[in-house]
Amino acid sequence: MKKYWREGEPMVWATGAAMALTLMIAATLIVVILVNGLGVFWPKNLTLATLDDGSRVLGEITQRKPAASGEGMRLQFKIGNRDLYGLDFRWIDEANIVKREEPAAALTLERKEYGNFYGMLTSVSGPNLSGTDLPALERLLERVKEEAEQARNLDKEMAALNRDVAKLEQHRQKLTHQGDEKNAEDVAAIDRRLQELRAGFDRIMADQAAAAAELRGYTATFVAADGREKTLQAFDIVRYYPPNALGAFAKSWVYLDKVKELFVGEPREANTEGGLFPAIFGTVMLIFLMSLFSFPLGVLAAVYLKEYAKDGPLVRMVRIAVNNLAGIPSIVYGIFGLGFFVYGLGSGLDQLLFPERLPTPTFGTGGILWASLTLALLTVPVVIVATEEALGAIPSGIREGSLALGSTKFQTLVRILLPMASPGIMTGLILAMARAAGEVAPLMITGVVKLAPTLPLDGTFPFLHLDRKFMHLGFHIYDIAFQSPNVEAALPMVYVTTLLLVLIVLMMSSLAIYLRNKMKKRYTYGTF
């Protein structure tokens, strides 16, 4: 027995068990996200259940659990039709169900408002268009799509006009802010121009109203499971499919279409449906900007600490402080970012550059610039530590070899040390990026929003709008999981968003790891 302990057998078991436990936790997490996230967009069959009281229910079966009475099971139906029933979900005891069938004619409709509608098509109507079958519905939606295109052009015209007006108004503000007498003429000219532009508003608005009225003319009527009829405007229908009539292949098409919408579409219904494009874009851009700030800052600081600073108590203290910086709660960084960047630097910039817009803040409010700077601050210790370690791992013979050949310290650094340290520096950047991608708390007070009307990068001058607020997948998860009015309906989106965030982090890390390995092959000492 003594021998058993001495040889460390229990240690082997303990270490193995610890390893297995951590692996299991991580694997469980990944599997849960994958299973739930990947399944969300698969078109589920619709079940029409006839209950013992004669009423009928149509919907997707989402859960099966023991009944409250303790006997038998109960089913959770996603019955949709929020505008008719007021609820999306309903629990039904299996004992109460008399008959279950999957009618081929049952349709799932995804709508712009009120969530899904489940029912059968009764009729289709529009100018020069009518019918009662699916091809008719298809024709209807085609026509609406064309009309909507025209309406969108009007919207674009309106947006352009709005932009012009805003620009002129800003210019006018600037002129009046300067308070110079000579500007009076210019201001008058601007006022005249504004008047002209505003006349354009009325014209476009009238056109828009006409287009909307025309769109309203296209409708489709459906009948719900309880026999109630509902007439929907075709414009509100995002997608329809009869899941029970589709084979696996056709369902795959629907699945892919929904995935595409996820990546390129805009969110709707308080973010619980639709696409995630703005959030994906915001997340990637935030991490990118963060790297842009923290990478050079961290590397330069580490080079100073390791190569130029004379080792002593002060340098050691700085090093300990840097290491501890990495352990400060991220919300503290957030508050610092809010106080220093947003209220300090931001307000200062506003007074300096945009005094005419005050008190409306431009940079003096949360935005992607301040959020990424805050994250850069949060991750810079990681980069510093990694760079210092990478520089320290270079054999001193290499340094001496370079200096002994008459190279300066700077030449040695640039030509030998930094290239050799680059794999280690990249590792630091990967860690920093992974940490930044997972942070939500500091963003919430430095510029993330539930719904951003515009992206921080677009086609209008100056293209990169660092003052804009942005959407973020991490905040999106928090928002729809805990802040949405209909949590149960939002649940699938939570899984999808989580999966997407994990994927993005994975992809950015993979890219960095690929780069690191490429550098490693070139520069690492003695691995040939």
Place this chain on the structure above:
Amino acid sequence: MDQDTRVTPAAEPDVPVIDVKKLNFYYGNSQALYNLNLTFPRRQVTALIGPSGCGKSTFLRCLNRMNDLVDGTRVEGEILLGGTDINGPAMDVIELRRRVGMVFQKSNPFPKSIYENVIYGLRSAGVKDKAALGEAVERSLKGAALWDEVKDRLQESALGMSGGQQQRLCIARAIAVNPEVILMDEPCSALDPKSTARVEELIGELRQDYTIIIVTHNMQQAARVSDYTAFLYEGLLVEHGATKKIFMKPKNKQTEDYITGRFG
């Protein structure tokens, strides 16, 4: 490159290239070298011998100021290179290291191609002319007896060479910048006998053009390759003279004990 700055070689070999006068060296408060007076004649090989910790390497590193890199070191006395004190204001340390090259105990090729390794010093000195660089590579590799082995793979990594080849590459790298003096700090201690023999042969050839100062633990090696030998013990210069004299008829009892292997 630095042809102009190079002192024209004097005809007689006994004109010293390096003249060390009253050298004291300290690591912080502890003294490592005591009052060394020593000259290194032009185009001769001088071996520094002595037991571990006697200050050979420290002394060698004083000659191209590599000890500057160590915090808390202090030098007293004069080291004259062609008449100029290397620790004085008239000497730039970069310039000094170009004139006094060094080969280390452990071969330390850079993780670059063989070509880039050889021209590293020239690049640092700002030489950009491709033809001049190519010419320097051939001359240096030939000088280090490496040309025939690597001429077909100059663009390959230097780390793929054998240990002996790496050490000879380091020698080639050192002579590429046309130094006056080459310092060698136990250049063969990590090599097998065959590579050692090649490097020793090479030292014999290099002494025609360069002044060489070599630190070694191997008595036979010192006897084989050097013209002069200096024996250091605990920071003191015990005996200095022609190698033959030192090995045949040492004046000092300590020297005799050391070279006959009775201690050290």
